[in-house]
Amino acid sequence: MTVPGIDSVDLTTPSASADPFSVFRALREGDPVHWSEAHRAWLITRYDDVSAAFQNKAFSNDRVRPVLERKRQAGAESAATGVLGLMTGWMVVNDPPVHTRLRKLAAGAFKGQRIAAMDEMITRIVDEHLDAFLRGSGPQDLISEVAYPLPATVIATMLGAPPEDRDRFREWSDELALVAFGTGGAARADRHERALRGLREMESYFHTLIGKRRAEPGEDMLSALMAKEGDDRLTDDELVGMCALLLFAGHETTTNSIANSVLALLRHPDQLDRLRRDPALIGPAVEELLRFDGPIKVLNRWVVAETEVRGKTIRPGERVHLVLASANRDPEKFADPDTLDLGRSPNPHVAFGKGIHACIGAQLARMETRIAVARIVERLPGLALAEEPEWKDVLASRSMEKLVVTHS
Template sequence: MQTVASQNGKVTFKFNPFLPEFHTDPYPIYTHLRTEDPIHMSSLGIWIISRYTDVVQALRDPRLSSAQSHISRYSRQQGTPSPVVSLSSQCLFFRDPPDHTRLRRLASKAFNARVMEEMRSRIVNFVNELLDRVEGAGTMDIIADFSRPLPVRTISELLGIPEADRSQLKQWSHWLAHIFDPMKSSNLGEEVNQAVLEFRDYLIDLIAERRQHPQKDLISALIQARDEQDKLTEDELLVTCMLLFASGEETTVNLIGNGMLSLLRHPHQLEKLKENPLLIQNAVEELLRYESPLQICGRTAIDSLEIGGKTIRKGLPVFLLLGSANRDPEQFPDPDRLDLTRPDNRHLAFGDGIHYCLGSGLARIQGQIAINSLIQRLPALQLQTDTPEWRENIFLRGLQALPVTFGKRR
């Protein structure tokens, strides 16, 4: 627990998400916050909101802006806005209405449920190909060998990225993910900005080619997406494609990695899913709740507001603890217990309100296929370590590696 002793001997709570213990196990800290100070002003000058009902209220309140919650270290480069800031300023994630409303409406015309479902059979093939490569080895790292390459392959296929370009795309997506990672040292700014520039230049050429020769892919669909006379600008097209990689990869990697760790630590629940593969949809929802890939949403108050009896003044930053809300006993009975049959699981793993994750359907499909395939094809899966290392990222919760054994196929 993060505490500090005052001069009179009284021990007070100090929330610091940058400490290693937070990344290892944030849940005791969340419990303390919800119980003792659910609307907490941290020593970092950030309001911390931890209860489910308060987080939902905040996610739906237009006075809490996404547009002003960017990571500042990329904000200047030789006196002009950096590529990352230029990217963020056009991004759906970091826009408020009416701009957000317009962008989401246009993107949804191309990135819809029908398109996601049409990817299902291809995702099954991708998963089987990845498992074919490791099945004879008897051991694997679920992150490096499986959960990280899967979304890169899926999103590449969805966008229509040529096979020959996908290895380079993997490198770009690695750097783009740092946009959401304030834990990295500031000297990573150059590498991230360079990746943004290179990926942007690549997409400019690919989009130009698709304008001339449309294909049955998402880039072509985004080009053609219209709402009456409105359509995505060139910059908005670029940003939509780039951020689809950065966010879509991280969400799926961590859904699969965190989900498999949770199952392997709860063998009775794992056996229940092995015996009943049709439970997978409900299981994935519970795994998303139990170890949410996205733990914290950042917002900025653009007007003063009251939440949970406290006033948040205009201009102050706010952290919404999705991971804590998803363990709130007022919403989820016995919240620290993994229960794959949990009913009415209205978790916040994909957010809520106008910024609810546009790609949640694709992440769910990949998670369902990947987890079911892993436990059915490799039924003897066992953890190689009881203490896998968590990545140092205050917003995203995911593993550095997840080594497992499963016995060689005879």
């Protein structure tokens, strides 16, 4: 189907990265199941179709293994295949029954009461970063000073890692993000080599930490992940994979959630004032901020059986991009979807996915975002945008290079 303006959609161009929502609107209206030559994938953009796709067994989450096998068949053994090989055991890139077993074994560590008990710890860490930020003057980058270091610090603390190792956690997360989200410039050429080095360092570190926790269990999440479920338990390699996944998925996503939320509030001063007048609104406010400009634009799926979506035949071996950021602005699901309304209810957004593969750490990400945004709003009453942000030219995430602000 030929649709004016969307014949060659590339979501990684500077214009589409800066304003993806106009592209999404054109796709939803003109070609909601669109084949993109640039991405060599189907872009599914309407809410109902994205929601249904999460339940469609033709769309597999086992999306790393096929790429790895294709590269190996082509004789392309490299750092890239090394990285992919290490990632194939991760819960989020597997289907049942492997995914079912891993998620069941991990569920105990993510129980609601365990996450809720982290409130005080996360608040303390947020305030430590804001204390340092407030000591500065003039324009400062809220991402590098607050939104970026916060999640890695939280994750390191949760896993029982010593405070002096926090910088290593951030470095490993960065190396993994090079592969998962891509980068521009010279970094792109060696991203797999860097990611492989980081993964191997991280594996060695976590194996050592696991050994210490087996000898001396504590109240940390790693000790909780070691618990048995009946006669089953996670192996050391599976524990390493869980730790890597927690770091990788939790760091990038939460950084983006906090930064995008603050930017949205600064661009909608009426809603920022509303939140300042009614701090108890922070719960539904964060849900609306996640819907309005969430941390993830696209989730990938691998097609394993022929299926049809809105009259388009999608075949095995093809890829599908579920465009969450578009689904969350679909006017067929949300009234005035381009309006930020912190009191919006109901708000069935899909910022963290849906179904059996919904993000297991969503409650933690929500808590970190709620606390961080609430403390920023309270402690930085003179917060103002100092310059327009530059968005990263990446497919999967919705992320800025910097968020430069002033405070008084």
